[in-house]
Structure formats: structure tokens, C-alpha cells
Amino acid sequence: MNNQSVSAQRDLTMKLPIYLDYSATCPVDPRVAKKMAEQLTMEGNFGNPASRSHLFGWKAEEAVEDARRNLAELVNADPREIVWTSGATESDNLAIKGAAHFYQGKGKHIITSKIEHKAVLDTCRQLEREGFEVTYLNPREDGIVYPEQVQEAMRDDTIVVSLMHVNNEIGVINDIAAIGEICRARKVIFHVDAAQSAGRLPIDLAETKVDLMSFSAHKMYGPKGIGALYVRRKPRVRLEAQMHGGGHERGMRSGTLATHQIVGMGEAARIVKEEMAAESKRIEALRDRFWDQIKDMEEVHVNGSWEQRVPGILNVSFAFVEGESLIMSLKDLAISSGSACTSASLEPSYVLRALGVNDELAHSSLRFSFGRFTTEHEVDTAAAEVRKAVEKLRELSPLWDMYKDGIDLNTIEWAAH
Numbered sequence: 001m002n003n004q005s006v007s008a009q010r011d012l013t014m015k016l017p018i019y020l021d022y023s024a025t026c027p028v029d030p031r032v033a034k035k036m037a038e039q040l041t042m043e044g045n046f047g048n049p050a051s052r053s054h055l056f057g058w059k060a061e062e063a064v065e066d067a068r069r070n071l072a073e074l075v076n077a078d079p080r081e082i083v084w085t086s087g088a089t090e091s092d093n094l095a096i097k098g099a100a101h102f103y104q105g106k107g108k109h110i111i112t113s114k115i116e117h118k119a120v121l122d123t124c125r126q127l128e129r130e131g132f133e134v135t136y137l138n139p140r141e142d143g144i145v146y147p148e149q150v151q152e153a154m155r156d157d158t159i160v161v162s163l164m165h166v167n168n169e170i171g172v173i174n175d176i177a178a179i180g181e182i183c184r185a186r187k188v189i190f191h192v193d194a195a196q197s198a199g200r201l202p203i204d205l206a207e208t209k210v211d212l213m214s215f216s217a218h219k220m221y222g223p224k225g226i227g228a229l230y231v232r233r234k235p236r237v238r239l240e241a242q243m244h245g246g247g248h249e250r251g252m253r254s255g256t257l258a259t260h261q262i263v264g265m266g267e268a269a270r271i272v273k274e275e276m277a278a279e280s281k282r283i284e285a286l287r288d289r290f291w292d293q294i295k296d297m298e299e300v301h302v303n304g305s306w307e308q309r310v311p312g313i314l315n316v317s318f319a320f321v322e323g324e325s326l327i328m329s330l331k332d333l334a335i336s337s338g339s340a341c342t343s344a345s346l347e348p349s350y351v352l353r354a355l356g357v358n359d360e361l362a363h364s365s366l367r368f369s370f371g372r373f374t375t376e377h378e379v380d381t382a383a384a385e386v387r388k389a390v391e392k393l394r395e396l397s398p399l400w401d402m403y404k405d406g407i408d409l410n411t412i413e414w415a416a417h
């Protein structure tokens, strides 16, 4: 899809579609927005948390530390183990580059997977350019990277393993507790990108042997532009800072703390900790309600393990449907496709490819992600729209006709062109 056709599709005055893209970002919870607004003005808490000589600074510092405590409590960590960043992208960079640079005297080998977020993959690519060696594990067909795969990839010079907790495209969960045991036994730093799992799954860092964990506020109903990195104190994990300046955040991340953003993330963490159990149940019921209404269509497949997944993400492939046409006919739904729109072409998702999904099916895959403000009515409307669009597009498809006539499409010799 070129830039021209992308902009031609945009009509910013159109009716708002149903939002089913909570994995991309969440709206800020109004309770969070209210608390954030209080941090901005003269009457509020606008001070610089690093100003140690007056009340404005002290109050801002207190607000930052309250937020730090809230986030730490969400994952059962010590508040001193939380470093504020600008989001999970920065946390991933700080964790992987910071650890790789600090521990490079011990070795230069890193293990990750092919289906990590670009924030991890591109960071690893950069380290390769600096002389590090990276092993990219292929997940199994169910989208999971198994602990034994990590064990097998370990070398004497491995210094960092970086694997995501929950995949952002397919919602599948990795067993980070088991992988943590393997890493700890070999004294290898274990980094986990938890952008999609924090607030959606219980995380206990006192129990789980994770050394570094990335978080993002906007995936848990907080604001964009703020995140955090958990940095274990016992056993102590060291990082080389990537941002130099005033020595904030114990020297690991300089820069004036954005009090309103941090307070927003803290409040988001506090709310999600309280509501996670009930919210997960409700969202799972919505997902099942959606799936129940489309699953009886033929040749519709869920990508990734059904059992080991977060409740809110469902990635579905619709065979015999042209992907771009499908997205175009679902204008009333805000969803994400199995293709990434680059400047010149629609690339099939690298995540689905790594699972062995063929390019055609990857193109006709959609990610539906449900969240705090999704209603049953929205789910029912969305399911009906999807059914209608898929059925209509299949009516136009000669391949679908052949499939329905029982012709094995694999036996057809297509004319070369």
C-alpha cells in the first residue's frame, strides 16, 4: 500500500469505528486522566521532583514515589527496582543494550526470538552491528518459545536472554518462570518485555527469576510516552546507561522526571491491580462471545495456542479472502491486520510467518483485541460485520467456489505469468 492510497482512505470526519485494537493502545482511564491533570498547573503539583529545596519539589517527588510504589506493587517488586523511561521501547533498549554493554567482558552472545517486538529485534540488530552475536529462536507452531529451546541455545558466552511475556500480535504467553530458572542457573541476564502482560496477567517478581522487565503505561490505560524498566537488586543487575545527564533514576536514566506521566502510570497500575481479576474474566467472556459468533464459518483459524493466551487478544486467519479487501470492508471496526504497511508494499506479519502461516493466510489475518471499555453490543456488532464481510468476499472468490466443489487446490497447476 503506497502512501497515496493510505491517505486516500483517511477521512477524519467519519463516524468513529468500534475500537477493538487495545493491544495497540488503550484509552486513558478517566480516573487516570483526572489525576494526571492535577500534576500540571500552578495550583497543582507542577514542581520538579529533583528540586530538593522547596515544597513544590518535595510534593512532586512524593507523587513520583507513590507512583513507583504502585507500579512495584503490581508486579511484587521493590520500588527501588523501578526505573522510569519513556515507554517499553526505551525500556527494551536500556535493558538489552545496557546489559550487553555492561557484561560484554563475559561474552557477546544474546538469545531472543523471531517474534519479539521491533523494539527488541532492532536493538539486537544494532548490537550485531557492534559485534555481538544473536540467536533468534523460532517459536513452535503454537507461537510459544519453549524453555528447552532456550536451554539448547545457551552457550558459554551467552550474557543476555530477551523474550517477551505475551506476544502483541497473537496474545500467546511464554513460560517466563521456567525460562528464568534456566537463565539464573547459568547466571545469564533474563530480560522480559511485559508490555502486553503487565496488568493483564499476575506477575510476581519476588518469585520469578526475571532480571529486567519492560513496561508501558499506554497498554494499561495510562498515558503514552511513559514506561518503566524493572532492574533486579538481588542478585544485583548492572546496566550501562543509554541516556546521560543529571544522573536521575540512580544514574540509569537521566532526564527530568515527567511527573504527570509517572503519576498517570502509577494510577493506572493501582487500578489495574485492583480490577485485574474481574476485568480478565469479563474480557475473556467478551472474546469467547465474539469467537462463538464467527467460529462456525469454514476455514477460519485462530493463530497461536488457544490455551496459553491472554484473554484480550484473538488473531484470526480467514482463508479464501483477500486481506486488503477484508480490511477495506471492515471500516466500522478499528482492528489491526496481519500485514504491516511499509512504504511500498503490504508485508505479511513476520510473527505469523514465524509460526508457519503462509503469506496468503497471513495477509487475510486480523487481530481483534478487547479491553476495559468494550461492550457486548460492540462485540456482537463486530462479529456480525466480520461474518458479512467474509461471506461476501468469498462469494466473489473463484477459489472459494472450487474449494466448495471439493477440488483440491494443491493439485491445480497454475499457468505461469
Ligand SMILES: Cc1ncc(COP(=O)(O)O)c(C=O)c1O
Binding pocket: 023, 024, 086, 087, 088, 089, 090, 117, 119, 164, 166, 167, 168, 193, 195, 196, 215, 216, 217, 218, 225, 226, 227
Ligand atoms: C510487546 C511490546 N513491546 C514494546 C512495545 C513498545 O511500547 P511503547 O509504545 O511504550 O514504546 C509494544 C507496543 O507496541 C509492545 O506491544
